Amino acid sequence: MQHVMVVEDDGMMAATLAKGITEDGYRVTSCGTAADALQVASLDPPNLVVLDIGLPDRSGLDVLRSLRSRQCLTPVIILTARDAVRDRVKGLDAGADDYLVKPFAFAELLARIRARLRRPETPDATLLRVDELTIDVLNRRVMRGNHEITLTAQEFALLRYLVDNVGKTVSRDMIARDVWRIESRATPLDNVIDVHISHLRAKVDRGFDKELIQTVWGVGFSLKGDE
Amino acid sequence: MKTPLRLRLFLWLVALLVLFVTLQFAIFGIIEFRAWLHHPEETLRDHLMEAVTGVGWDLALLPLLIGVAWWISRRMIHPIQTITRAADTICSGHFENRISTGDMPDDEMRRMATTINSAFDYYRDAVERLRRFSGDASHQLRTPLAVMQSVGEVALSRDRNPGEYRQALANMLEEVRRMSRVTEQLLRLARLERTEIRTSFVPLAMGQVVQRAAAIFQPLCDEKKVTLRVDTINDLQVCGHEDLLIEMLANLLDNALRLTPIHGEILIKAEREDGGHVLVTVADTGPGIAPELAERVFELFGQVPGTRQAGAGLGLAIVAAIAKVHGGQAELNSRHTRGAVFHVRLPMYFSSNSLAIDIRTGTPYLPARSE
Numbered sequence: 001m002q003h004v005m006v007v008e009d010d011g012m013m014a015a016t017l018a019k020g021i022t023e024d025g026y027r028v029t030s031c032g033t034a035a036d037a038l039q040v041a042s043l044d045p046p047n048l049v050v051l052d053i054g055l056p057d058r059s060g061l062d063v064l065r066s067l068r069s070r071q072c073l074t075p076v077i078i079l080t081a082r083d084a085v086r087d088r089v090k091g092l093d094a095g096a097d098d099y100l101v102k103p104f105a106f107a108e109l110l111a112r113i114r115a116r117l118r119r120p121e122t123p124d125a126t127l128l129r130v131d132e133l134t135i136d137v138l139n140r141r142v143m144r145g146n147h148e149i150t151l152t153a154q155e156f157a158l159l160r161y162l163v164d165n166v167g168k169t170v171s172r173d174m175i176a177r178d179v180w181r182i183e184s185r186a187t188p189l190d191n192v193i194d195v196h197i198s199h200l201r202a203k204v205d206r207g208f209d210k211e212l213i214q215t216v217w218g219v220g221f222s223l224k225g226d227e
Numbered sequence: 228m229k230t231p232l233r234l235r236l237f238l239w240l241v242a243l244l245v246l247f248v249t250l251q252f253a254i255f256g257i258i259e260f261r262a263w264l265h266h267p268e269e270t271l272r273d274h275l276m277e278a279v280t281g282v283g284w285d286l287a288l289l290p291l292l293i294g295v296a297w298w299i300s301r302r303m304i305h306p307i308q309t310i311t312r313a314a315d316t317i318c319s320g321h322f323e324n325r326i327s328t329g330d331m332p333d334d335e336m337r338r339m340a341t342t343i344n345s346a347f348d349y350y351r352d353a354v355e356r357l358r359r360f361s362g363d364a365s366h367q368l369r370t371p372l373a374v375m376q377s378v379g380e381v382a383l384s385r386d387r388n389p390g391e392y393r394q395a396l397a398n399m400l401e402e403v404r405r406m407s408r409v410t411e412q413l414l415r416l417a418r419l420e421r422t423e424i425r426t427s428f429v430p431l432a433m434g435q436v437v438q439r440a441a442a443i444f445q446p447l448c449d450e451k452k453v454t455l456r457v458d459t460i461n462d463l464q465v466c467g468h469e470d471l472l473i474e475m476l477a478n479l480l481d482n483a484l485r486l487t488p489i490h491g492e493i494l495i496k497a498e499r500e501d502g503g504h505v506l507v508t509v510a511d512t513g514p515g516i517a518p519e520l521a522e523r524v525f526e527l528f529g530q531v532p533g534t535r536q537a538g539a540g541l542g543l544a545i546v547a548a549i550a551k552v553h554g555g556q557a558e559l560n561s562r563h564t565r566g567a568v569f570h571v572r573l574p575m576y577f578s579s580n581s582l583a584i585d586i587r588t589g590t591p592y593l594p595a596r597s598e
Contacts, residue, residue, distance in 0.1 A: 083414075103407050154446070180443065186408070186415040187474040188481040188542060192443055195450045217393070218400025 486513030
């Protein structure tokens, strides 16, 4: 089981992070201070670090720099409430692999952790299958069972994204960024995304007993995988 | 204050007078001395007495001249004292007071007083905006907080089944999303105040940006049975940040969709305008916005009346801020009685233009230029 170290001084946040990440199938160690974090890093080296910037003893960036100065190449995901470009650059300069701005959707954190820990895979498959859904990536054809589904380009991209994250929840912010390529979370896209989801649902699920596209209330959407 | 300016000015004037009298005495002395050399039969003493008598008049007048010097120094410094007193009063909390410039002659002092007055105007407005902003922002955040508190308390007030708990948590998350959205928008606005973002500007085809934004909203318009008409031409180059411009158009379209009834129509248009501008228009067939609200809709938390499911009232403020950072401006065309018509004017980019560098901020910008 892969080991994730969570460095976060806020008790409630740390407990929630530990719980959520454990439930996604990792072993989690929590540290509340920079000193603890460095100790754990040398005694029980993690596969990935989730690092808060504001720690009581030293800055999270200091922790990151000491890790990197010891030739430790463990992926590090920074959590912070600051997201000015300058802050991002500082974090990435210090050797962070990824940068997540508070408040974030938990689904997004889990997706980033998975992305960082994903083992090198076979090249992207051209034929994706989920349940009775088949997606021919090259020809942009989608079949459910023997029934062909016609999608617009945007609907196809959205379905593809849900399939890539099958079994996991994706938030509207993630969809806006990864499917619509709109980075700013201030752009009013929620209604746009909801309409696409409802169109997609009408085309993919209508007339079938099993609903593949699920709404996760208050969080986002997920595509139900094989059970 | 070691030596007041007024005293120093007075002393300089007095010193000048003394120097003048001394020089005069010296010159008279030399003249009389030379006269004596030509007429050695007269006594030197008589000649020198002539010089003393000549300067004696000066000495007699000296107190009067010193008095005049005192009066001049007072008069020169008086406006400064007036300005200082007025500024002190304003600083002590009387923000509506201003330095009265009515009786000042049109000179440097008056110009200084006018400049100081406009600085006070600026800061009064800024303080006023800040005050309103903190009030509005707290209010905006209070509402979702109240919902979350109630939902949480009610959910925990007795044992419930898992479905009810799930529903309660989902409702709380919905409010969290609302708060996050407001926070994101406020941060966006704060960042647009700074102009560093201009360093990332590149030449863009505005027609394509408009088409991209329209394509994003097309399915939503279809769903709401609203016709979206897109009217652009090629060759409308602007210099900007594509994501920001999309965000600006998305806010305008989002607003238009809120205003437009079913089977209505939204027009998004980009065209060339005289004076080297690209004019982007977003018009809807909703109830329109009263002319007296035309200014207010772009203000923070300035709700557009009649919008269904009102947002936080930050969208149009973001539109105005994005237009501004691009060197343009947003306005509501209030002459129309049918529907709301929003215009955004952006400076056109000519490929022959080279970017100039703002020497104060070091950021590149497009020099204004007309065709």
